[in-house]
Amino acid sequence: MAAAMALPVLFVIEQNGYGEYTRTDAVTGTADLAARAASFGMPAQQIDGTDIFAVYDATQSAIHHARTGLGPTTLVATAPRFGGHYEGDNQAYRSASDMQKARDQQDCLALYRNRILEAGLLEARDLDAIVHAAHSDMEQAARQARADAPPAPAALLTDIYAKAL
Secondary structure, eight states: OTTTTTOOOEEEEEEOSEETTEEGGGTOSOSOHHHHHHTTTSOEEEEETTOHHHHHHHHHHHHHHHHTTOOOEEEEEEOOOOSOSSTTOOOTTSOHHHHHHHHHHHOHHHHHHHHHHHHTSSOHHHHHHHHHHHHHHHHHHHHHHHHSOOOOGGGGGSSOSOOOO
């Protein structure tokens, strides 16, 4: 429908190889989700979801596509799954060594940090200061959210784009 109506939508699929507890290749005819999206008549691209620069570039291109009236785009970001499908998932269907290997070798934040340091864009102490400031900001925002009163029921209908028929 989005393609037929040329809607300015960006669909992002995180392809981590699993659908809940099942490997996606065990239950789909093709693991190529970009090809499936393209079959709906929209541009689709598979990207390395662990490469922040690749994600940024592909996203900017897709946003431009949407904003210039050319319709939707699908990005399929491949990335390892570091956790279970839900908080209590014991992940018995995966080996602990595979999960640890993914964390050690494919953590996008660690990869990004390494690229910044290798390129000489920042020193480690500067990156550490940025991370510390971000953590402080998040902790403050969480404290504020917990301290705030819940929104009034009437707020449910504010800031919406269309009223129900």
